[in-house]
Amino acid sequence: MTQRARIRWNGNATLAAMRQGAVRGVRLGAEHLLEVSRQRVPIEEGTLERSGVVSVDEQSVTAAVSYDAPYAVRQHEELTYRHDHGRTAKYLEGPLHEEDGTITEIIAAQVRRSLR
Structure with missing residues (x-):
């Protein structure tokens, strides 16, 4: 008895997903890193805290969290x-290392959700 099977490979669709x-x-x-770091940003008027942003480069699948107040680097x-207290x-560096497991x-x- 001969059995046949037909397999459809959706590799490109799977990779895209x-x-x-x-x-x-x-x-x-x-965004998680930004929220955690905002809880530690030195605060007087809240300008530095409000200057935090997330930017994502979808082509390279990378993201950056940055603060762009003029004194952000010096404060960091x-x-x-x-x-x-608590600031x-x-x-930004501390939460990045502490939250790396959560971010991962x-x-x-x-990624798992996209494959369902």
């Missing part, structure tokens, strides 16, 4: 400045 999920995951991961790097220098899981979850 995975890419979409990865882009969505990178965006959500970056100057370890001798005194800040209110600190390295307000956010991205992975979106």
